Amino acid sequence: MDCAEILRCFVSGSVPHSPAVETHLKGCARCRVLFEQDAQLGRRLAEEQSPPADGGDSFKALESSLSREVGLRAKLRAWPTRARVAVLVGLPMLILASKLVWGRRPDYAAYSGPAFWSFVLLLAVGLAAGVWRLARGASRPLQSQGREWTITWLLLVLPALAALSFPAGDWFGAEAWGTPGKCFGFGAMMAAPFLLAAWLFERRDAVPRGALVLTAALAGVSANLVLHAHCASTHLGHLLLGHASIGVAFAAALSLIGGRALRSG
Amino acid sequence: MDLAPESDLVWRALAETRSDEQLMSAYVAGDTAAFRALFERYAPLLLRSMLRELYVREEANDLVQQTFLQLHRARLDFDSGQKLKPWLFTIALNLKREYFRRKKRRPERSLEGEAAVEPAVEALGAAQVDARRTLGRALGALPADQREVIELHWFGGLDFPEVASVVGASVSAVKVRAHRGYVRLREVLGGDAPLPPLPVEGGEPSERRNRTTRRSI
Numbered sequence: 001m002d003c004a005e006i007l008r009c010f011v012s013g014s015v016p017h018s019p020a021v022e023t024h025l026k027g028c029a030r031c032r033v034l035f036e037q038d039a040q041l042g043r044r045l046a047e048e049q050s051p052p053a054d055g056g057d058s059f060k061a062l063e064s065s066l067s068r069e070v071g072l073r074a075k076l077r078a079w080p081t082r083a084r085v086a087v088l089v090g091l092p093m094l095i096l097a098s099k100l101v102w103g104r105r106p107d108y109a110a111y112s113g114p115a116f117w118s119f120v121l122l123l124a125v126g127l128a129a130g131v132w133r134l135a136r137g138a139s140r141p142l143q144s145q146g147r148e149w150t151i152t153w154l155l156l157v158l159p160a161l162a163a164l165s166f167p168a169g170d171w172f173g174a175e176a177w178g179t180p181g182k183c184f185g186f187g188a189m190m191a192a193p194f195l196l197a198a199w200l201f202e203r204r205d206a207v208p209r210g211a212l213v214l215t216a217a218l219a220g221v222s223a224n225l226v227l228h229a230h231c232a233s234t235h236l237g238h239l240l241l242g243h244a245s246i247g248v249a250f251a252a253a254l255s256l257i258g259g260r261a262l263r264s265g
Numbered sequence: 266m267d268l269a270p271e272s273d274l275v276w277r278a279l280a281e282t283r284s285d286e287q288l289m290s291a292y293v294a295g296d297t298a299a300f301r302a303l304f305e306r307y308a309p310l311l312l313r314s315m316l317r318e319l320y321v322r323e324e325a326n327d328l329v330q331q332t333f334l335q336l337h338r339a340r341l342d343f344d345s346g347q348k349l350k351p352w353l354f355t356i357a358l359n360l361k362r363e364y365f366r367r368k369k370r371r372p373e374r375s376l377e378g379e380a381a382v383e384p385a386v387e388a389l390g391a392a393q394v395d396a397r398r399t400l401g402r403a404l405g406a407l408p409a410d411q412r413e414v415i416e417l418h419w420f421g422g423l424d425f426p427e428v429a430s431v432v433g434a435s436v437s438a439v440k441v442r443a444h445r446g447y448v449r450l451r452e453v454l455g456g457d458a459p460l461p462p463l464p465v466e467g468g469e470p471s472e473r474r475n476r477t478t479r480r481s482i
Binding site: 003004007029030033034036037040041044045058059061062065066069074077078079080081137138139140141142143145203204205206208209210 | 301305308331333334335339359362366400431432440450454
């Protein structure tokens with residue numbers, strides 16, 4: 001006799017009693033509670049059986065929804081999660097690789113190799129972890145809201161942390177200030193493919209605010225991956241304003257727009 | 266996807282003989298009748314679960330629809346080596362959580378709200394309706410993590426390892442939450458109110474009122 005069998009006995013209308021039940025109760029504190037006071041709790045919980053819902057009309061409504069699942073977006077968001085993750089992570093990495101081949105930062109040769117690639121690795125790992133969480137959507141195990149937001153905020157500030165952790169040169173040299181606005185625009189443009197793919201792959205119709213901010217944070221990470229290979233500025237202010245703030249700006253925009261940005265058409 | 270309705274006899278027969286995993290595998294392979302069988306098997310259970318906290322039937326129905334729509338969109342993620350039921354409940358509970366977060370708060374309990382989702386009093390009997398309301402309030406008073414575990418374990422019929430996989434906690438943590446929840450429920454429900462008879466499948470309301478609980482103690 002196990003917990004499931006005891007539960008089934010209650011639900012079927014009887015209070016189970018046998019040597020096997022007694023043996024089980026000796027080791028199971030949860031089931032003992034069900035039997036206390038003349039099995040009051042077990043019997044009360046077994047009463048919670050509402051009449052079954054009318055399946056006919058409900059299934060017709062579902063059929064109607066399913067019949068609208070046509071077109072490119074319906075096909076793409078039905079892709080297996082692994083395939084969607086591979087594309088969402090692969091796109092920024094592909095753009096990064098292209099930048100390294102065509103138009104990499106002028107000081108690349110002088111940049112410390114371990115520092116450069118440590119920065120890339122840190123952002124790539126963060127991107128992969130965040131994309132895996134985002135792509136699973138409603139299928140992910142339940143988690144507290146606090147934990148979800150902690151991870152999202154970490155990803156939002158990850159580019160700034162990486163910039164502080166792997167300095168490429170003089171943080172405050174005036175000549176290194178450059179034009180953060182141009183980098184901001186360029187990075188935002190480089191993140192556009194990621195945002196488009198995230199929208200195409202999103203399975204939920206009403207996208208929760210947390211998922212929107214997470215998407216924005218990941219777009220910021222992907223932008224910073226590309227900017228790291230593109231921009232030679234080492235000024236801390238330039239890096240924070242022109243690079244690391246991209247994710248924050250996207251988060252503010254998507255939060256304002258709300259679910260409409262990623263809702264299905 | 267062609268969703269021309271199958272005859273009732275065909276899909277009812279399918280639902281009776283195949284497991285959840287077989288039905289889902291068949292649906293992934295293109296058998297639409299299998300999806301209807303899954304829907305008929307789990308939609309009532311999920312609807313009851315939603316109604317215990319939403320109190321608005323249309324919105325509860327909508328969340329059940331969304332659950333199966335998500336299942337459809339995620340069908341290629343299905344692993345026939347894993348159980349379907351915990352996955353289905355994971356989707357349902359995530360959608361329910363997201364619903365309440367959008368609403369910012371849980372709905373206020375009101376007699377009108379409870380009456381809107383309960384069967385007519387004459388169908389059940391006033392005592393049963395009152396007992397159900399009391400139980401509903403007792404469940405609602407539990408902390409969310411305990412309520413979810415009891416929801417999945419008792420009402421959903423998942424075992425503790427399955428509940429643990431849904432809520433993302435260890436089996437021992439889930440057992441502790443279940444124990445605390447059951448203890449709290451017993452305290453809240455108390456021992457003074459007489460227990461109405463257990464409802465049975467079908468039967469006239471008078472039969473339900475007159476039938477006594479089978480007790481083997």
